Amino acid sequence: MTTIIDVARLAGVSKTTVSRVINNYPHISPDKKEQVLKAMEQLGFTPNPSARRLRGQLATTIAVVVPKIVNPFFSYLVDAIEQVGYWKGYQTLICQTNEDKEKELSYLNLLKTKQADGIIMASIENDWEDIKPYTEYGPIVLCNEYINRADVPMIRVDQYQGTYIGVKHLIDRGHRKIAYCTGGLFTDFGKDRDRNMGYQKALAEAGIQVNPNWILVDKHTIEDGKQTMQQLLEMKDRPTAVFTGSDEIAGGLMLAAKKAGLSIPRDLAVIGFDDQPIAEVLDPGLTTIRQPIEQMGKKAGEVLLDILNQTGPGAAVYELPVELIIRQST
Amino acid sequence: MTTIIDVARLAGVSKTTVSRVINNYPHISPDKKEQVLKAMEQLGFTPNPSARRLRGQLATTIAVVVPKIVNPFFSYLVDAIEQVGYWKGYQTLICQTNEDKEKELSYLNLLKTKQADGIIMASIENDWEDIKPYTEYGPIVLCNEYINRADVPMIRVDQYQGTYIGVKHLIDRGHRKIAYCTGGLFTDFGKDRDRNMGYQKALAEAGIQVNPNWILVDKHTIEDGKQTMQQLLEMKDRPTAVFTGSDEIAGGLMLAAKKAGLSIPRDLAVIGFDDQPIAEVLDPGLTTIRQPIEQMGKKAGEVLLDILNQTGPGAAVYELPVELIIRQST
DNA sequence: TTGTAAGCGTTATCAC
DNA sequence: GTGATAACGCTTACAA
Secondary structure, three states: OOOHHHHHHHHOOOHHHHHHHHOOOOOOOHHHHHHHHHHHHHHOOOOOHHHHHHHOOOOOEEEEEEOOOOOHHHHHHHHHHHHHHHHOOOEEEEEEOOOOHHHHHHHHHHHHOOOOOEEEEOOOOOOHHHHHHHHHOOOEEEEOOOOOOOOOOEEEEOHHHHHHHHHHHHHHOOOOOEEEEOOOOOOOOHHHHHHHHHHHHHHHHOOOOOOHHHEEOOOOOHHHHHHHHHHHHOOOOOOOEEEEOOHHHHHHHHHHHHHOOOOOOOOOEEEEEEOOHHHHHOOOOOEEEEOOHHHHHHHHHHHHHHHHOOOOOOOOEEEEOOEEEOOOOO | OOOHHHHHHHHOOOHHHHHHHHOOOOOOOHHHHHHHHHHHHHHOOOOOHHHHHHHOOOOOEEEEEEOOOOOHHHHHHHHHHHHHHHHOOOEEEEEEOOOOHHHHHHHHHHHHOOOOOEEEEOOOOOOHHHHHHHHHOOOEEEEOOOOOOOOOOEEEEOHHHHHHHHHHHHHHOOOOOEEEEOOOOOOOOHHHHHHHHHHHHHHHHOOOOOOHHHEEOOOOOHHHHHHHHHHHHOOOOOOOEEEEOOHHHHHHHHHHHHHOOOOOOOOOEEEEEEOOHHHHHOOOOOEEEEOOHHHHHHHHHHHHHHHHOOOOOOOOEEEEOOEEEOOOOO
């Protein structure tokens, strides 16, 4: 490994001067500067980031926490963040929690040890109380998830609105027996709460009572969707429409429904969430709530970098719009 | 930031002793060890990886180079690698080239600067001659891509065989007009070459001539698939079957075909590559060549870690099997 | 068994 | 404008 000293020797200057060249210190005689540059070139020198970090200068790594990178929602998010980061000279560390609390905490430790200069959390497994202490070590930006009492920047979409317009759309199509199939739990905070409220609000406005049997929680994958359809098929009183928490669940659901001889949307209307590529190629095309994923990622990255460069506010909420994409499944 | 010295002070020992405790040096009196452990706990101490790296000890980061993380093939690959890495205490740096040569080289520099201890390349943009020099700085493992003259470990599947059985399957179904729609180019080396050879071999065996009009290159996305279908529709002499280089292209193709009133597989048979989740939910279900993506990623991770821990061979070729998954699109 | 001191590659301070 | 020199936090001879 070639170091600053090798360069100094070759250029016939002190290592201080080399360092100054590297960091674009203004007052250097042009000829020495050129010598140094030439020596660096010749030796193929690259400054050692560990040393720079240790010395307290460098900050070039951001971490993105996601539950599962294979979930297209998150891979698109990571994609957008990586692009912003690279553009500004940052590397992106991908942290997959697999919904494991411990793993999440271990990744938060990256902040403490300055292996990551900032973190974007696109999912949260632990309670905020357990995460908050880490904000001391570096900026944390919440993206997609949000905590009401958290004093950090948050990039979110209006989940309440998204769910509301989705369910309302089903009601407008004449449905009154509408199941709700969510990735989260039917809980009382954060994203889940907002989605639930949207569902309940839409039903309430139409004078429809929530049927607890039609609330299906903790569904994520295509496989989950297929199984959920089985559950629905076994019900004596079956819903005529299903609101799902992701396009993948919807895909599995449709697959199983068609296999069971149901016609979509005639026998069962299905609506997804996200507007992933899969939504378009499903047959019939999947009506869904589009989340501006790229925008979210881009914004999250920008906000984090602004904080790192001291040019942005420490906390703020950015809300991006959702949109109902009507295809043929409803 | 709390350092080893703080711990030493609190525990009433020298920093050397603390370091020994951290590194599980055997000969330490149990009581001192306990004091140190207690102090570390109390201060919430975590060793600074930059310092350890600088000192030349630590190796905990691997980098994975992919063209696009949003491509499910690569997100599954990264997923598998990350899991293996985490299990062994390594972090995974995700490097997205966007098929940009320069970006790829900049990521290879991670090796040189010891920001990454090893690299898994799941795609290659530059010529091997330009990449080879980096092997001097740390191990590079090729996964999915391969270079004949490269002296590094390679994890690959038999692309030749995969394409061959796919095309053969179409021939067995009675097709003789078979288009070939690939992600790469119809070039003469690596993965592309093998796939092309498989295609040509299967045709040759059946006494079928290659029709250059039906060779469609540089197709990747669902969108590409749709456009390709348009191209096909405009042909006077249209193929009756299409072999595609990925399930996504196949998906787009099917979508456009159905929209144009074609019935699949009656009017047009379609076969994909990868067996991604999308293959199952397409209608009709997509016949495809399954690549053992998770296995590939797992193997690549293991091979790299073995090298880093000096317990594995420096170069070897691991070939994993492909499998024809027959659904309803053929 | 424990401690002292040197050094990893860089940058900041202070002289000149 | 330039160069010694001391840190940054850690590991490891070498001594004790």
